[in-house]
Amino acid sequence: xxxxxxxxxxxxxxxxxxxxxxxxxxxxxxxxxxxxxxxxxxxxxxxxxxxxxxxxxxxxxxxxxxxxxxxxxxxxxxxxxxxxxxxxxxxxxxxxxxxxxxxxxxxxxxxxxxxxxxxxxxxxxxxxxxxxxxxxxxxxxxxxx
Numbered sequence: 837x838x839x840x841x842x843x844x845x846x847x848x849x850x851x852x853x854x855x856x857x858x859x860x861x862x863x864x865x866x867x868x869x870x871x872x873x874x875x876x877x878x879x880x881x882x883x884x885x886x887x888x889x890x891x892x893x894x895x896x897x898x899x900x901x902x903x904x905x906x907x908x909x910x911x912x913x914x915x916x917x918x919x920x921x922x923x924x925x926x927x928x929x930x931x932x933x934x935x936x937x938x939x940x941x942x943x944x945x946x947x948x949x950x951x952x953x954x955x956x957x958x959x960x961x962x963x964x965x966x967x968x969x970x971x972x973x974x975x976x977x978x979x980x981x
Contacts, residue, residue, distance in 0.1 A: 840865035841976040847942055848977065855938040863938070864931040866945075867913065869973065874899050874911035876966035881955040882924065883948040886915055886933075886940045894918055895927065897941065897948045902926035913948075915941065949974040 840862040847853055847862075880900040887894035896918040901909040903926070914926035915933055928934075933941050953962070953974045961967050 837976050838865070841973065844942070844945065845977055845979070848946065851939055851943060855935050859938065859942070860931055863933075863941075864929075866973075867930045869969070870899065870930075871910070871912040873966045873970055874913065876964065877956055877959070877961050877970070878911065879952070879956050879959045879961060881952040883951050884944040885918065886937065886944050887918070888936060888940065895937075896924065897944055898924050898926070899952055900924070946974075946978045949977055 843858060843862040844866065847859055853859075878901075881898065883897035883899070885893045885896050894917065895915050897913060898916040899911070899913050901911050902914050902916075904910045913930060915928045915930070915937070916922070916924040916926050918924060928937075930941060949970070953967075953970050956962050956967050956970055962971070
């Protein structure tokens, strides 16, 4: 198993550990892997809510072709505004979320990856190289890998 997945899995199991540069690096590596898989799969997935406190439903983890500039869309995972008029606007990468939101994002990762994999299966893309790698990520973080 990749070392960044080992670290993420340990942090998911022990949420009392505060965010630190090692967690940032691991989230950055997961960002990088998902940014490679998402364009190969081209499957949009709207995942769990990751807002803070009473605003829990204000943000969601989403994989899609996010508008990075007026002329460019980039496939990947982002924390997106989930308000009724926000159109799932990308706000942050997994790595760049604020310190208070990191534990919430971290706790949501197993369900997020499992849901994304289910969407890939439904799209008939699970047997692809990218689909198989996503399955590995999913199993690594849910404890079955």
